[in-house]
Amino acid sequence: MDERTRADVERAEAAIVEHYPRLVRLAYLVLPPSMGRHRRVLTAHALVQRALPRARLRRPDGGLPAQRGPAAEAGYDLVRLRTLRLALAYEGRAGRGLPVLPQVWGLRLFPRAGGAEELALDQALSAVPASVRATLGLWHLEGLDEDAARTVLEEAGAPAPDLAQQAAGQLDREAGAGAVGLLNSGEFDPCTVQTRPTDLLRRRQRLRAAAALGAVLVLGATAAGLWWGAGDRPVRPRTVAEQALDPARLVRTPNDRWADTAKVDFTAWPARGRQAGDRELLGRALRVWAAPPADARITAAAGTSTRPPDHPPQLLYAGLIDNVMVVVFHDGERLVRYAEPEDATPTLHFARVDGADLTGGAALVIGRGNGWMRYLLAPWISEITTRDLLAPGALPHGLHVAPDGVTDRIATPPAPGGGCGRWPVARFRPSTRVVENAAHGDDATFLLADLDDLVPVHLLYVPPPSAGGTPANGGPHEATGAPALRSWARTACELGALRGTGVRSVTDWAFAEQDLPGGAGRATWMCTRADTWRGPGSVTLRFLAPAARPADPGRIAGRAADTAACSRFGPHAVGEIHWRAGTGKWYLLAAGSQDVGGLTATGGVRASGDGSTLAAPAAPGAPATVTGRLRSGVSVRAFGP
Known part of the structure; x- marks a missing residue:
């Protein structure tokens, strides 16, 4: 730590006391968002308190004491520089322990939540390096121009200050003129915080576990003393169940395996996310999966087992998604998503994915909120766009994807009972490294729809007999062409009845066309088949008379469950x-x-x-x-x- 004269230290102390909220806000902005808001708040306060330099024991001139004068701003510059150095040093090591002070036991601290604009800016900041966040802080919180900010960044040891300022400028332009106000809002104020208790049941369980562990250690020490006299004995090997809970044994697929394998499914996904190396988080997720606490929320798609892991699973993702720590595992048959909100109990979501392929393994739902969700994309997806199934003539919209494969927020279909005014879906384009003709046209693209499960549903289409369509003749087509989109516009609202039922794919088959009496036009008979991951399927028959609106749903003519009808086994x-x-x-x-x-x-x-x-x-x-x-x-x- 740098040492200064006592006068320097006193000026620095005065600057910290006077500008404490300002310094803590700057430190909070620069610290990695992946730490979580509670740890960022505590660490920001701790770093500012540690920014006070030490005084030298002897005066630098060997005689007269340093003169005190109006140098308060120099003292502030010093503590700001030291705060920045400490905060920048946390980049890439957010999983390490907190500084010694302060410590808060039994409470979770986090700034007051902002609105949609603050949340969007927070998400954008979480995707850039600390030097970029520091640049924005120096511009908008400290009021420095580009030259002054570059000087401070260089002195603080930030890598590539010029590149950081370029990236900050780009992010600033995207955020718009309100960036200054947003950074000064309560969302980024670690001095005005809300408090919530930690998980009380889990805390009690941990205390009991600690007491039990202490007893085990005492017994173990006693047993070790007895064994010492009996000579060396072989160490008991860990059971398979114990090995399955060891983060060090998690299966991690090489990054480029997906481009060099004949099995393009979830087994080809690499491990991604900023916390993919956080063994503490991974171990916690595995333990909750193996023995969920009494207050844990567990969701499983129909026909999906929630049994504990019986072998080390594959790690797909670990990182912070919308202020929630998320870990996703794959055990060969199931996906398991562990979510750890800062101020709530953990959740587990299970879904069957055995038999997944290029389309079934193209994405999973990594985060979900009120009216929105995010996908984590397979590494072989080169492009994703969104569209409304009820507007077949509208153009698709592009969607930004972060480097780790997480998409921007996507609107979800209306909740049950909320009508059916829109039905958002996503169109995926695979890489040419797995599909040779994927670069152009719609032939290689496919549609997936979110139906409240962990894995989206594949939408397919079989054209009418006049176009040569039959389920047994070459199988269904991708629902991306104009005829398929016009068909799905009339049947999309039927998807709402399939929410949470573990559906793998839904196919619209226009099995017949009929000229109506009295010259009333030509009607289409549609069989919509839903196939589940576990095997059984259900069908809905619909009569679609000519309609003035593209999204007219027609009339239901029949239903059947657990049937092979309208498939290649029931053509x-x-x-x-x-x-x-x-x-x-x-x-x-x-x-x-x-x-x-x-x-x-x-x-x-x-x-x-x-x-x-x-x-x-x-x-x-x-x-x-x-x-x-x-x-x-x-x-x-x-x-x-």
Whole structure:
């Protein structure tokens, strides 16, 4: 630590006392956001208090004491420089312990939350180096110009001050004219803080665990003394379960494995995130997974096990997402996301991903909030855009992706009961290193939709028979072309019923087209099939008459659960519905897929005909049973409601 004359130290002390909130705010801004707000607050206060230099024991001139004069600003410059040096030194080592002072036991401290603009600026600051944050602090908190700020940065030991100022200028332009006010807001004020208790149950459990550990150590020491006399004995090897909880044994895939493997799925993801080397955090996440505390929140997609790890899992991510520490593991069958908010209990989210491929392993939901979410992208995704399924003619919007693969916030579909005015989805383009023709056109792109699970849902499309479409003929197409988008605009709102059910993919199959009586136009019969990660699927049959609005949902004609219908294992479909023409006359309409050669209606309506469509006059709601005849002679019953 630098030593100064006693007069220098007294001026520095006066500067710290007078400008303490100003210095702490600067230190808080420069410290790595990955530390979490509680530790940043404590560390910022500690660094400013440690910025006071030591006094020399002897006077520098060997005689008269240093003269006291109006040098308060020089004292401030000194403590500001020392504060910056200490804060910059924390870059890349946010997981280390706090300074000795101050310490707060049993409480969590964090500045008051700001609005959307403050949060957006905080997220932007978390993605740049400390030298860039220091530059913005010197400009907007200290009022220095570029030359003066560069001098301070050089003296503080910041790397590449010119590059830091360029990056700060770019971020400043993106933040707009309000950056000064935002940095001076309560969001970045570590002297005006809120307090919350730590996890009380977990604290009690830790005290009990510490007492138990002390007892074990005493017994262990006693046993060691007894064994000492008995000679050396072999050390008991750790069990498989113990090894699974060791952060040092986590599987870490090399960064470029995804470009040189025939298995392009979650096993090819490298470990990413600023806390990927934080063993304390990783160990804590593994322990909560193995033995969740009583107050932990646990969410699992349908059919997904929440069992503890039985072998060392693969690490996919560890870092700070919207002020929440997040860790994601992959155990070969499941994804497990551990979330550790600063002022709340931990959460675990489980999802099955066995059998994932290039599209099923393209992204996972790394963070979620009120009306928004973020994806963590696979390393083979070269571009992501967003669009509204209910607006098929609108152009997609570009989306920024951080270097670690985390996207900007994406709007989520309306909550249940909130209507269906929009349905955001994301379009993904893979790298040419895994898909050769991915650079241009829509053929290689694909759509994923968030349905409140950890893994988004793949949207697919099978065109009508007039375009050569059938589930058994080459499989479904990607839902990125104009016909697919027009189809999905009419069926998107049906996705809301699939939230949280562990769905892997949803396919729209236009299995029939039918000319309506009285020249009312041409209708489409749609079978929407949802396949889950665990295997079973469900279908919804929909009748889509010509409509004035692109997003008109049509009418539901039938449903079925746990069925192979409308898949390559059940490539035949028949639907029926009562329909009222513009003249007021009612009809029973029926249609079958391409291999249906005839239809018969019995019950309250009796009619039959060759071909794959049928229109017969019928009383409204008259009960009818419709059966299709395949050209092979096999009968197929129409779906019921």
